[in-house]
Amino acid sequence: MTLVTALAVFVATIVVVAVLVIAAWPKGGKSGINLSKVFCPKCAEPMPRIRRPKNERQRLWGGWTCRKCGCEMDKYGVDINDEEAAV
Numbered sequence: 056m057t058l059v060t061a062l063a064v065f066v067a068t069i070v071v072v073a074v075l076v077i078a079a080w081p082k083g084g085k086s087g088i089n090l091s092k093v094f095c096p097k098c099a100e101p102m103p104r105i106r107r108p109k110n111e112r113q114r115l116w117g118g119w120t121c122r123k124c125g126c127e128m129d130k131y132g133v134d135i136n137d138e139e140a141a142v
């Protein structure tokens with residue numbers, strides 16, 4: 056095995072591991088990451104990528120308060136008012 060081959064195997068291994076980690080990363084739930092653009096569930100206003108948390112929940116778990124209609128949503132753009140009312 057030449058040095059170049061060893062290097063290629065090394066790089067390929069890192070790429071495979073990275074792909075596996077990304078594939079296994081939760082797409083939902085509180086620890087998930089949402090990279091797609093989020094729109095207000097009520098008025099379809101696009102949410103800014105850089106957000107200003109308005110409360111402790113938004114600071115911890117993400118989410119927005121719509122600047123147009125005041126609707127609260129989580130980081131997936133799901134209306135959370137129902138959820139909070141149930142607690």
Ligand SMILES: [Zn+2]
Pocket residue numbers: 095096097098099100121122123124125126
């Ligand atoms: Zn809205």
